[in-house]
Amino acid sequence: MLDAILSQAVNGLVLGFLFVLVSIGLSLVFGLLGIVNVAHGAFFALGAYFALTLQARFGWPAVVLAPLGVGLVGMVVERVLVRRLYGRDPLMTLVLTFALSLFIESLIRVGWGSGAQPLTPPKAFAGFIEYGPILTTTWRAAVLAFTLALLVALWAFLKFTPYGRILRAGSRDPQMVGMLGINLPLVLTGAFGIGCMLAGAAGVLAAPLWSVTPGMASQAIMPAFVIVTIGGLGSYGGAVVAGLLVGLVTALTTQFYPDAAGVAMYVLMAAILLVRPRGLFGEHWEHFG
Numbered sequence: 001m002l003d004a005i006l007s008q009a010v011n012g013l014v015l016g017f018l019f020v021l022v023s024i025g026l027s028l029v030f031g032l033l034g035i036v037n038v039a040h041g042a043f044f045a046l047g048a049y050f051a052l053t054l055q056a057r058f059g060w061p062a063v064v065l066a067p068l069g070v071g072l073v074g075m076v077v078e079r080v081l082v083r084r085l086y087g088r089d090p091l092m093t094l095v096l097t098f099a100l101s102l103f104i105e106s107l108i109r110v111g112w113g114s115g116a117q118p119l120t121p122p123k124a125f126a127g128f129i130e131y132g133p134i135l136t137t138t139w140r141a142a143v144l145a146f147t148l149a150l151l152v153a154l155w156a157f158l159k160f161t162p163y164g165r166i167l168r169a170g171s172r173d174p175q176m177v178g179m180l181g182i183n184l185p186l187v188l189t190g191a192f193g194i195g196c197m198l199a200g201a202a203g204v205l206a207a208p209l210w211s212v213t214p215g216m217a218s219q220a221i222m223p224a225f226v227i228v229t230i231g232g233l234g235s236y237g238g239a240v241v242a243g244l245l246v247g248l249v250t251a252l253t254t255q256f257y258p259d260a261a262g263v264a265m266y267v268l269m270a271a272i273l274l275v276r277p278r279g280l281f282g283e284h285w286e287h288f289g
Contacts, residue, residue, distance in 0.1 A: 002133060003133040003134075003135075004255060005252070005255075006132075006133050006134050007133070007134055007135050007136060008251045008252050008254075008255040009248060009251070009252070010134055010136045010140070010144075011136065011140060011251045012244075012247040012248035012249070012250065012251030012252060013144060013244060013247060013248065014136075014140045014143050014144050014147075014209075014247070015247035015250060015251055016243045016244040016245070016246060016247020016248060017143070017144060017147035017148065017151070017243065017244070017247070018143065018147060018202050018205060018206050018220075018247075019220070019223045019224060019227055019243045019246055020147070020151065020227070020239055020240050020243030020244070021147055021151070021198050021201055021202035021205075022040065022041075022044055022198065022199050022202045022220050022221075022223070022224040023223075023224040023225075023227040023228050023231070023239045023242070023243055024151075024154065024198060024236055024239050025040065025194070025195035025196065025197070025199045026040050026195065026199075026224050026225070026228055027228050027233065027235075027236065027239055028167070028191055028194060028195045028198075029191065029192055029195040030228070030233065031233070032167065032187070032188060032191045033082070033086070033188055033191065033192065034086075034090075035082060035085075035090075035093045035097070036090070036093065036094060037097050037195070038094060038097040038098045038100075038101055038221065039077075039097040039098070039100040039101040039104065040097075040195070040196075040199050040220075040221055040224060041101065041199070041216075041217035041218060041219075041220045041221025041224070042100070042101040042104035042105055042217045042221075043070050043073070043074060043104075043196040043199040043200055043203070044199040044200065044202055044203040044206075044216070044217055044220040044221070045104070045105070045108060045203060045212075045213075045214060045216045045217040046070050046073065046104060046108070046203065047066050047067055047070045047199060047200025047201060047202065047203030047204045047207075048119070048203035048204060048206065048207040048210075048216060049108055049111075049112050049203075050065075050066035050069050050070060050200065050204075051063045051066040051119060051203070051204040051207050052112070052117060052119050052207065052212055053112075054066055055119060060122045063204060066200060066201075066203075066204050067197045067198075067200040067201040067204060068197065069200070070196050070197055070199065070200025070201075070203070071193040071194065071196050071197030071200065072193065073196065074192050074193045074195065074196025074197065075190070075192060075193035075196075077100065077192070077196075078188065078189050079189055081096060081100065082096070082097075082192065083185070083188070083189075086188075101217065101221075104217075105215075105217060108214045109214050112214075114213075114214060115213075116211035116212065116213045117211070117212045117213075118208075118211065118212070119207040119208050119212055120208065121138075121139040121142075125138045125139045125142045126138060126139075129141050139208055139209070140209070143205045143206075143209070146205055147202075147205065150198075150201060151240070154198070155236075158236075163187075163190070166182060166187055167187065167190075167191055167194075199220070202220065203216075203220070206220075223246055223250075223265060226242075226246060226265050226266065226268075226269050227239055227242040227243045227246055228242075229242075229273070229279060230242035230245065230246070230268070230269050230272050230273075230279055230280060231243075231279050231281060231282075232276075232278055232279025232281040232282025233278075233282060235279070235280075235281035235282065237281055238279055238280050238281030238282070241280060241281070242279075242280060245268060246265045246268065249264045249265060249268050250264055250265055
């Protein structure tokens with residue numbers, strides 16, 4: 001029993017960190033643009049499909065371009081569609097991003113088909129790792145390492161680079177950023193692109209673990225919303241803690257009580273919100289509009 005719990009806990013950490021990548025991108029977009037991006041899961045799926053195509057044509061080294069491609073698509077979407085709705089009724093942005101999600105899923109079905117497609121991990125990460133009672137796949141261990149590296153890189157980018165400091169300042173007072181002479185529209189486009197790129201990176205890492213299907217967007221977007229709610233809007237640390245909690249609860253429930261796996265994270269969210277209505281580390285965020 002202990003061996004099974006430890007192994008599932010590792011799998012839960014991997015799942016949790018994947019969800020963290022998606023939810024931090026979602027938080028970034030909401031914090032700076034004030035938009036609840038329902039299409040965020042579609043960018044997650046798009047990252048998986050870009051990886052599928054790049055791996056088939058050029059091999060695994062080219063797969064690193066997939067998140068960048070998703071980020072570029074996100075920037076185009078912000079410039080062409082999302083920007084028109086800044087400062088308007090939030091319901092309009094919900095409708096737009098929901099329609100965008102359906103549109104991207106339809107494009108995926110047309111371009112890649114509706115069936116599930118496997119993505120085999122690199123040969124260097126094939127096989128299993130056994131450490132004491134813990135047994136997991138090499139790819140899951142690699143995903144854990146890659147997501148940690150991405151999160152550290154994102155933290156360093158936001159904390160130490162000029163653009164990162166602008167993003168952090170703009171997420172709390174975008175009007176002040178504009179008054180300082182900074183090109184706010186360019187900042188907003190970049191923020192949306194970074195959020196989509198993080199979702200795409202999570203999709204790339206998840207593709208060998210899950211079947212790559214058009215419907216995988218829903219497997220990412222709902223946990224992301226739950227994590228943002230549990231962690232608290234505006235808190236990256238909260239997103240990390242909440243993501244790990246959701247991953248662990250989902251993995252352990254799947255192992256020992258599969259019938260409840262689908263609702264476990266919602267029960268966790270309800271329990272936390274009863275005690276902390278603003279989430280674990282909730283902050284008050286200003287946003288553009």
